[in-house]
Amino acid sequence: MLSVQVAELTGEPLKGVNEALDLVTGFDDALVNGFARLGEERAAALTALAGAMAATPVGGRLGEAAGKVAAGSVAEEHVTALAGGRTALLGAVHDALLGSLDAAIGRTRASWEEPPVTAESDNLLSGCRSWLSELAITGWRGVDHDLAAAVDQTMEALLAEPRLRRLAVLLDGLATELRASSPVAAMEKVPARRWADLWARALLLTQAGGLPPAAGEPVSGRLLPLGVDVHEHATAVQAQVHAIFEPADGGPCRLVRTSVAAMKVDTIVGTAVWRLLTGSPVLLKALANHLSLDIKDMPLLNSGDLVWHDDRAALGDLADPFATARIQLGGALAPAVPPLDRHPVRIAEPVLVEGYTVPKGEEVVFDLDGARLTVDVERLPTCGPLTPELVRGSESCIGLVRWDGGRWLLQPLAVQGTVKKKPVTAHNGDWAEGATDPKVAKAEARNGDAVAVLRERAGRLLRK
Amino acid sequence: MNADRTAWEERSVARVVSPVRPRKLAKVPFVEMADGRLQGVVSSGSDIERVYVSSIAAGTLTYNCSTNNNRPCGGLYGDPCKHLRSLVDEAVLQYGLERVAGYLKAEVPENGSLIYSIQGGVERSQGAAVFSRFLRHLAYLELPAASGPLPELHWFPSGVS
Numbered sequence A: 001m002l003s004v005q006v007a008e009l010t011g012e013p014l015k016g017v018n019e020a021l022d023l024v025t026g027f028d029d030a031l032v033n034g035f036a037r038l039g040e041e042r043a044a045a046l047t048a049l050a051g052a053m054a055a056t057p058v059g060g061r062l063g064e065a066a067g068k069v070a071a072g073s074v075a076e077e078h079v080t081a082l083a084g085g086r087t088a089l090l091g092a093v094h095d096a097l098l099g100s101l102d103a104a105i106g107r108t109r110a111s112w113e114e115p116p117v118t119a120e121s122d123n124l125l126s127g128c129r130s131w132l133s134e135l136a137i138t139g140w141r142g143v144d145h146d147l148a149a150a151v152d153q154t155m156e157a158l159l160a161e162p163r164l165r166r167l168a169v170l171l172d173g174l175a176t177e178l179r180a181s182s183p184v185a186a187m188e189k190v191p192a193r194r195w196a197d198l199w200a201r202a203l204l205l206t207q208a209g210g211l212p213p214a215a216g217e218p219v220s221g222r223l224l225p226l227g228v229d230v231h232e233h234a235t236a237v238q239a240q241v242h243a244i245f246e247p248a249d250g251g252p253c254r255l256v257r258t259s260v261a262a263m264k265v266d267t268i269v270g271t272a273v274w275r276l277l278t279g280s281p282v283l284l285k286a287l288a289n290h291l292s293l294d295i296k297d298m299p300l301l302n303s304g305d306l307v308w309h310d311d312r313a314a315l316g317d318l319a320d321p322f323a324t325a326r327i328q329l330g331g332a333l334a335p336a337v338p339p340l341d342r343h344p345v346r347i348a349e350p351v352l353v354e355g356y357t358v359p360k361g362e363e364v365v366f367d368l369d370g371a372r373l374t375v376d377v378e379r380l381p382t383c384g385p386l387t388p389e390l391v392r393g394s395e396s397c398i399g400l401v402r403w404d405g406g407r408w409l410l411q412p413l414a415v416q417g418t419v420k421k422k423p424v425t426a427h428n429g430d431w432a433e434g435a436t437d438p439k440v441a442k443a444e445a446r447n448g449d450a451v452a453v454l455r456e457r458a459g460r461l462l463r464k
Numbered sequence B: 001m002n003a004d005r006t007a008w009e010e011r012s013v014a015r016v017v018s019p020v021r022p023r024k025l026a027k028v029p030f031v032e033m034a035d036g037r038l039q040g041v042v043s044s045g046s047d048i049e050r051v052y053v054s055s056i057a058a059g060t061l062t063y064n065c066s067t068n069n070n071r072p073c074g075g076l077y078g079d080p081c082k083h084l085r086s087l088v089d090e091a092v093l094q095y096g097l098e099r100v101a102g103y104l105k106a107e108v109p110e111n112g113s114l115i116y117s118i119q120g121g122v123e124r125s126q127g128a129a130v131f132s133r134f135l136r137h138l139a140y141l142e143l144p145a146a147s148g149p150l151p152e153l154h155w156f157p158s159g160v161s
Helices: A003-010 A017-033 A039-052 A059-070 A076-105 A123-138 A145-149 A152-159 A162-181 A192-205 A270-277 A281-289 A321-329 A388-392 A438-447 A450-461 B003-009 B082-095 B097-104 B128-142 B151-155
Strands: A217-233 A236-247 A254-263 A291-300 A313-318 A349-354 A365-368 A371-375 A394-404 A407-419 A422-427 B030-034 B037-043 B051-057 B063-067
Touching: A003 A076, A003 A365, A003 A371, A003 A407, A017 A039, A017 A076, A017 A192, A039 A059, A039 A076, A059 A076, A076 A123, A076 A192, A076 A349, A076 A394, A123 A145, A123 A152, A123 A162, A123 A192, A145 A162, A152 A162, A162 A192, A162 A217, A162 A236, A162 A254, A162 B151, A192 B151, A217 A281, A217 A321, A217 A394, A217 A407, A217 B151, A236 A270, A236 A281, A236 A321, A236 B151, A254 A270, A270 A281, A270 A438, A270 A450, A281 A291, A281 A313, A321 A349, A321 A394, A321 A407, A349 A407, A388 A394, A388 A407, A450 B128, B030 B082, B030 B097, B030 B128, B037 B082, B037 B097, B037 B128, B051 B082, B051 B128, B063 B082, B082 B097
Parallel strands: A371 A407
Antiparallel strands: A217 A236, A217 A291, A236 A254, A291 A313, A349 A394, A365 A371, A394 A407, A407 A422, B030 B037, B037 B051, B051 B063
C-alpha cells in the first residue's frame, strides 16, 4: 500500500455509513433489553431501521415486523425479518467499505454468480431458531445460566452433523460467551454489536436455504501463499491461508483463500492448535517452509475459497511470500463476496505495506509520509512468532486490511525488519510444524502434548 | 458514558472470553468453572483406568472428591485431598488466581495460597454430572471432520489479551 492509498482510504468518512451504523446501534440496543420490553425509544429504533429499508425488497416484511414487535407481539417470523433487515443494512455498509478499499488500492473484483440453492430445513435448525428467538425476546440483559445452557442438547446434535458445521461453530462460540458472562445483568457493559452480529448471522443460517451448497469448480495450477490468518474460539480453530492462484490453463492470477479447521477444547491453545490440523500435512509443510503448492482438481467456490484437499496438493519450490506480494498481489483478481457473508467483519484484504515508520506511542501505527494506518496487534495469533515488538521494529509487512469499530486496521500476517542490527522475518505460519523458537519449543515440551493427552483420555474413557 | 466504552460496545470483534493459559494436562485433564462450582477431573496416579471427580462450591467453599464410579475418595477427611489440591493448582494455572478466587468468592491473603481458603468442609455431591461434562468435552476431539470455509470465525480472531 502506498502513502496516497492509505490517505485515500482513511480520509473522508464514507457517505451514509455512519447513518446506517446508527440504525444498527439502535437495533442492537433494543436487543440488549429484549424485544419483549422495548419501550417507546427502542421501538422507534426498530421502526427507523425498517423505515430506512422501506424501498428495498425486504421493506414490506420489515415494516410489518417492526410494527408487530413494537405492539408487543413477538413471533419468530418477525424476529427473523428484523434480523434480515439488520443483516441487509450491514451488507450495504460492507459493500461501501469494500468498494472504497478496492478503489483505493486499485483491486479488481469478480462479480458474484449465485449457485443453485436447495432449501431444506429440519428439526435441528428449528431447535436453534427457537433458542435464538428466545434470546431476542429476553434480551442480553436477561440471559442467565439456564437460558445460555438451553441450547446445549441441540448443540450436541448440531456438532455431530458436518453439513451444519458453520452454524455449529458460530452457535457454540456465542453460547460459550453467554455462559461465561451469565448472569449478563451483572455485566458492567454488554458487547452489543458483537452479540447482535452473531445472533443475526445464526438466525439467517438456520433458515431454509441459509446454508448455501459448497460445490465449486475444480481447478488446477500453482498456489503461492501470502500468509495465514488464524481464527480460534474455545472449541474451534481455523487457519485461513491467503494466496495467489496461477491457473494451469493460463487464465489471470486470482486472489484466493483456503481454510483448514478443527474442533477443539479450550485447553488446546498456542502452538498446540497446529497439531489439530495435521490432517493437512502438505499445507502445513508449505506454510512452515514458505513453499508454493501445485494443486490438481481442487474445488474453487465462487467466494474465492479453495476447498482444501491435502491429497490433491503437492509441494512446489521455495516461494517467498514477500516476493509474491511484491510481484503478483497488485494484479490479481479478487473474488466476489457471497451475499450472506457481506458483513464488515469479513473484510480481510491482503496488502503489502513498506517504507513506513512506527511513531512512539501506545498504539502501533504505520506512518507512510504522514498517512497513518493503525495496526491491530491484538490480532497476532498465539500459535505464531509475530509479537507487537517485532511489528514495531518491522520495515515491511504483509497484512490484512480490516475494518472494525468505525475504522480501518491492518492485521499483520508477516513482517520483515531489523532487530538488534540483524534482519528478521516472521510469518504467522512459521510454526505450523512446531515452534522453531527454542524458548517456545521448550515451554511446549514442558507442557507435553495436550492433544495426545486428551486423545488418550478420550480413548480410554469415552468408549466404556 | 465515555468514548472507549462506546467503542467497545460497537466493535464486532470485542473480546468477551479470555483464552485460557496453556498448562500440562496429564494430571488434571479437565478444569472448569460452571454451575456454581470449580470442578474438574483428576487422573488417578495409580490406576490408568480411574479418574477422580473433584469440585468446590462457590460461596460455601464446601468440597467433594469421588471416583468416576461415585466411590468417595479415600484421601478425603478433614482437609481437601491431593486431588482437590491438584484441581486448585491447575485451575490457577489455567485461569489465573484472580479469576478463580473471584468465582469461588474466596478471600486469599496477599502472597497466600488459594487452597488454604478452601475450608467449607466435605459436602457430598454427585460427581456423575461433572464426569459426563468431561466426556462431552473430550467428544469435541472426536467429531467428524468437515471441509469448506467457516466464514463466521472471522468474529473470533486468535490473539492475545
